[in-house]
Amino acid sequence: MDRLVTNNHLVFCVIGAGNVGKAMSAYLAARGYRVHLYNRGKERIANISNGILLAQGSLRRSIRLEMVTTDLRKAVEGSDIIIVTITSLGHEELMKNLVPYLVPSQIVVLHPGRVGGALLFKKILSKNNVSNITVIELETSIFAARAENTHVRIMGIKRRVHGACLPALQTDRVVSILTGALPQIVSSPNVLYTGLMNYGMILHPAPLLFNAARVDLSHVRFRHYIDGITPSIADFLERMDKERIAVGKALDIKLMSTSQWLSEVYGSNGTNLYEILQNTSPYHSIYAPNTLRHRYIMEDVPNALVPISELASVLKIDTPLINLVIDMCSSLLKCDFRKTGRTLNKLGIANMTKKEIFQYINS
Amino acid sequence: MDRLVTNNHLVFCVIGAGNVGKAMSAYLAARGYRVHLYNRGKERIANISNGILLAQGSLRRSIRLEMVTTDLRKAVEGSDIIIVTITSLGHEELMKNLVPYLVPSQIVVLHPGRVGGALLFKKILSKNNVSNITVIELETSIFAARAENTHVRIMGIKRRVHGACLPALQTDRVVSILTGALPQIVSSPNVLYTGLMNYGMILHPAPLLFNAARVDLSHVRFRHYIDGITPSIADFLERMDKERIAVGKALDIKLMSTSQWLSEVYGSNGTNLYEILQNTSPYHSIYAPNTLRHRYIMEDVPNALVPISELASVLKIDTPLINLVIDMCSSLLKCDFRKTGRTLNKLGIANMTKKEIFQYINS
Numbered sequence: 042m043d044r045l046v047t048n049n050h051l052v053f054c055v056i057g058a059g060n061v062g063k064a065m066s067a068y069l070a071a072r073g074y075r076v077h078l079y080n081r082g083k084e085r086i087a088n089i090s091n092g093i094l095l096a097q098g099s100l101r102r103s104i105r106l107e108m109v110t111t112d113l114r115k116a117v118e119g120s121d122i123i124i125v126t127i128t129s130l131g132h133e134e135l136m137k138n139l140v141p142y143l144v145p146s147q148i149v150v151l152h153p154g155r156v157g158g159a160l161l162f163k164k165i166l167s168k169n170n171v172s173n174i175t176v177i178e179l180e181t182s183i184f185a186a187r188a189e190n191t192h193v194r195i196m197g198i199k200r201r202v203h204g205a206c207l208p209a210l211q212t213d214r215v216v217s218i219l220t221g222a223l224p225q226i227v228s229s230p231n232v233l234y235t236g237l238m239n240y241g242m243i244l245h246p247a248p249l250l251f252n253a254a255r256v257d258l259s260h261v262r263f264r265h266y267i268d269g270i271t272p273s274i275a276d277f278l279e280r281m282d283k284e285r286i287a288v289g290k291a292l293d294i295k296l297m298s299t300s301q302w303l304s305e306v307y308g309s310n311g312t313n314l315y316e317i318l319q320n321t322s323p324y325h326s327i328y329a330p331n332t333l334r335h336r337y338i339m340e341d342v343p344n345a346l347v348p349i350s351e352l353a354s355v356l357k358i359d360t361p362l363i364n365l366v367i368d369m370c371s372s373l374l375k376c377d378f379r380k381t382g383r384t385l386n387k388l389g390i391a392n393m394t395k396k397e398i399f400q401y402i403n404s
Numbered sequence: 405m406d407r408l409v410t411n412n413h414l415v416f417c418v419i420g421a422g423n424v425g426k427a428m429s430a431y432l433a434a435r436g437y438r439v440h441l442y443n444r445g446k447e448r449i450a451n452i453s454n455g456i457l458l459a460q461g462s463l464r465r466s467i468r469l470e471m472v473t474t475d476l477r478k479a480v481e482g483s484d485i486i487i488v489t490i491t492s493l494g495h496e497e498l499m500k501n502l503v504p505y506l507v508p509s510q511i512v513v514l515h516p517g518r519v520g521g522a523l524l525f526k527k528i529l530s531k532n533n534v535s536n537i538t539v540i541e542l543e544t545s546i547f548a549a550r551a552e553n554t555h556v557r558i559m560g561i562k563r564r565v566h567g568a569c570l571p572a573l574q575t576d577r578v579v580s581i582l583t584g585a586l587p588q589i590v591s592s593p594n595v596l597y598t599g600l601m602n603y604g605m606i607l608h609p610a611p612l613l614f615n616a617a618r619v620d621l622s623h624v625r626f627r628h629y630i631d632g633i634t635p636s637i638a639d640f641l642e643r644m645d646k647e648r649i650a651v652g653k654a655l656d657i658k659l660m661s662t663s664q665w666l667s668e669v670y671g672s673n674g675t676n677l678y679e680i681l682q683n684t685s686p687y688h689s690i691y692a693p694n695t696l697r698h699r700y701i702m703e704d705v706p707n708a709l710v711p712i713s714e715l716a717s718v719l720k721i722d723t724p725l726i727n728l729v730i731d732m733c734s735s736l737l738k739c740d741f742r743k744t745g746r747t748l749n750k751l752g753i754a755n756m757t758k759k760e761i762f763q764y765i766n767s
Contacts, residue, residue: 251736253614254626257634263617271620273696277736333636365732372725373614373640 050075051222052107054120056135057127058085063193064186065126065152067095070104074222077108079116086111088191096194117142122150122219126182128336129155129344133387136165145173148215150204154178155344156236157388159207160402164389177206177215180235183225203229203238209403230294231402233352237289242345243282243299245337247366248274252329253373259331266324275315281362282314288349291356291395333374342370343382351385356395413438414585415470417483419498420490421448426556427549428489428515430458433467437585440471442479449474451554459557480505485513485582489545491699492518492707496750499528508536511578513567517541518707519599520751522570523765527752540569540578543598546588566592566601572766593657594765596715600652605708606645606662608700610729611637615692616736622694629687638678640725645677647723651712654719655758696737705733706745714748719758 051074055066058080066078070093080086086109095104110116117123117139127135132151139149143166151158159178166174185197202225206212209231216228229235248269255261255269263269270278282299289296297305300314303321311317318324330337346367353360371378385391390398414437418429421443429441433456443449449472458467473479480486480502490498495514502512506529514521522541529537548560565588569575572594579591592598611632618624618632626632633641645662652659660668663677666684674680681687693700709730716723734741748754753761 248617251613251616252618254611254632254634254637255615255618257636258631268621269617271617273620273736274617276738280735361731362735365728365735368724369728369732372643372728373636375639 051122051218052077052120053222054079054116054123056116056123056125056139058089058109058188059126060186060188060193061152061182061184062126063093063188064184064195065124066106067093067104067193068184068195068198069222070106071095071102072222075107077110077116077120078106079110079113081111083111085188092191094192096192113138114142117147120147122148122222124150124152126152128340129153129158130336130340132158132161133165136162140165140169140171143171143174146175148175148177148218150219151176151178152183153181153239154232154235155340155383156239156242156348157232157344157383158236159205159232160388160390161383163207164387167389175206175211175215177204177212177219178232178235179204179226180229180238183223199225201225201227203227203235205229205232205235207232207402233292233398233402234289234294234296236345237285237292237294237296237349239341239345240299240302241337242341242349243278243285244270245341246346246370247278247281247362249330249333249335249337250366250369250373251277253333256329256331256333256335262331263329264325265327265329266318266321269329270315270318272315275313275318277362279314281366284353284358284360284363285349287358288353288356288360291358292352292399338370338374339376342367343376343378347378347382347384348388350379355385355393355398414485414581415440415483416585417442417479417486419479419486419488419502421452421472421551422489423549423551423556424515424545424547425489426456426551427547427558428487429469430456430467430556431547431558431561432585433469434458434465435585438470440473440479440483441469442473442476444474446474448551455554457555459555476501477505480510483510485511485585487513487515489515491703492516492521493699493703495521495524496528499525503528503532503534506534506537509538511538511540511581513582514539514541515546516544516602517595517598518703518746519602519605519711520595520707520746521599522568522595523751523753524746526570527750530752538569538574538578540567540575540582541595541598542567542589543592543601546586562588564588564590566590566598568592568595568598570595570765596655596761596765597652597657597659599708600648600655600657600659600712602704602708603662603665604700605704605712606641606648607633608704609709609733610641610644610725612693612696612698612700613729613732613736614640616696619692619694619696619698625694626692627688628690628692629681629684632692633678633681635678638676638681642677644725644729647716647721647726648712650721651716651719651723654721655715655762701733701737702739705730706739706741710741710745710747711751713742718748718756718761 054077066076070076091106093104159176162176180203186195204226212228252269286296303309303317307321309317309321417440429439433439456467522539525539543566549558567589575591614637615632649659666672666680670684672680672684
């Protein structure tokens with residue numbers, strides 16, 4: 042730990058060479074940090090061996106990475122901070138593979154955690170009797186980026202991204218270590234807060250359901266937020282959002298509504314969610330997926346709506362619309378998301394009272 | 405009753421001057437029957453006083469009706485057969501208004517009844533201590549027609565439409581009376597059979613949900629059955645249809661699947677519902693509604709899916725997809741269809757066992 046606090050030359054292991062993993066690797070290496078980039082398959086790292094071309098605005102420079110590998114053990118060895126950038130659907134498998142190589146005092150960053158990422162990891166760690174590993178999860182990705190082969194272009198860097206450790210009492214210490222390299226990270230109360238701040242679960246799956254035919258007909262293109270969300274659908278989403286906020290409230294977490302968040306992030310005006318979405322200019326060029334088996338459903342339903350629905354049930358909060366969206370997506374896609382998803386059992390907090398859950402996440 | 409059996413010159417009272425009511429009136433009058441046509445409002449009958457122009461194929465002739473009126477009492481008085489052609493959403497109110505004017509031995513034909521039309525009527529009759537009125541409900545409308553002002557064009561006459569009386573033991577007698585005028589009507593086992601044969605409940609509401617944004621955006625036109633039902637949606641509908649069939653089976657009613665029915669009615673080929681729909685040529689020119697508040701939801705959900713879901717629950721049959729469609733439509737449109745719809749309580753068969761339901765509908 043002393044080394045982490047005193048040494049500017051932290052070694053980072055970035056897991057996943059997708060858009061965000063390449064952006065993270067290039068960003069950290071450009072700031073002078075040593076970076077190991079790991080990817081499970083060869084394809085995405087085939088041509089970069091130990092360098093990535095980073096294009097950021099007018100900047101185009103070649104970045105040297107210390108290691109680019111498909112060997113997880115090598116990637117983890119000697120690194121201080123392990124940043125997981127893969128989709129949350131791969132978290133469980135990755136965590137199980139990672140456990141044998143972790144050594145005390147390493148920090149794992151779930152970038153982002155979705156709902157319950159840190160809880161899931163802690164459960165896997167304790168099942169394997171591993172302690173002294175700190176897990177921090179972020180509410181969302183710091184970067185908006187697109188990578189292709191040896192190039193990565195960082196299109197946006199969020200000014201502020203909330204993070205929380207499990208247990209929460211470690212958050213401030215870990216955030217202070219990370220902010221040297223990633224100053225965007227700020228402390229948030231706990232890992233339920235970072236989970237519940239995921240707005241994608243409101244804006245992604247239900248609109249796909251209400252546009253299922255158009256999404257299925259891949260030749261019909263339409264803008265997800267602008268043409269896919271009509272006034273009555275936006276009204277449905279607002280009522281669904283109130284369920285999410287009520288779950289937060291029962292956990293003493295004050296959440297922004299999706300409308301407030303859009304106003305804050307994009308400065309969009311409007312008297313309701315429909316108007317705010319219509320007035321969010323970046324959304325005018327975002328098209329809907331052309332398959333229902335897209336992360337908008339395949340990730341947001343099992344890894345966000347399912348744990349929230351289960352939490353709500355423990356807290357005795359009604360979430361009828363969230364439940365309908367889960368069950369309708371499950372039925373339409375013939376996937377039992379309530380079984381495959383992040384149940385409280387998988388997150389290690391089944392059968393806990395609200396009080397016990399708080400003790401578990403805080404200390 | 406003797407008069408009904410021996411007298412060819414039955415007097416018909418047709419309730420409702422919409423497309424089907426005008427077609428029915430013109431059809432019966434053209435066959436020499438005396439017809440009273442009733443409509444609640446003036447607009448649809450303003451210009452026809454006692455005549456309608458019937459156009460059927462190359463035929464164009466002016467048809468004389470005995471009476472065209474907005475006075476329900478006058479319309480019913482002296483008529484032997486009262487044919488109700490209004491939407492089932494208006495059944496309850498109409499039945500309550502009709503009761504004071506009915507006299508023994510009149511026959512009321514619900515054309516069609518949707519699920520439970522005859523049950524609802526019988527309950528209203530007995531609540532008002534009216535007996536000796538026979539109710540027969542048809543599974544669907546005999547005519548496909550379009551009326552405008554003084555003209556009606558009959559585009560199709562079904563060769564065979566099932567009907568059932570409540571109680572069922574009267575069906576054969578009533579069908580034999582009606583078939584002189586309407587030879588298309590054939591006996592079916594009972595009023596649950598005619599109700600459960602409504603295929604609209606499968607083909608209408610769920611596709612509207614899965615196209616909610618397109619339906620809401622009234623400028624986006626698409627063909628309901630052809631573009632609105634993709635392979636995964638058709639698969640959902642087939643599974644929903646199995647729930648309907650299972651409810652029938654629990655009532656000892658063997659129902660055709662929607663696919664079989666389409667093959668039989670339209671001669672459409674295919675190995676699954678998607679292919680059969682794509683190969684149903686009349687469906688290539690049927691466009692989707694341009695509002696969600698359309699009878700495809702507003703009628704089919706409360707007056708078909710709701711009573712079936714309640715029946716299933718008595719019979720201990722699981723109908724998860726039917727339930728999802730009811731609840732999703734209720735949530736999206738903010739209508740509590742489970743409350744406004746034809747509950748078993750409204751149909752007069754709440755708290756009955758399967759055996760008691762059978763006794764009630766048969767004898």
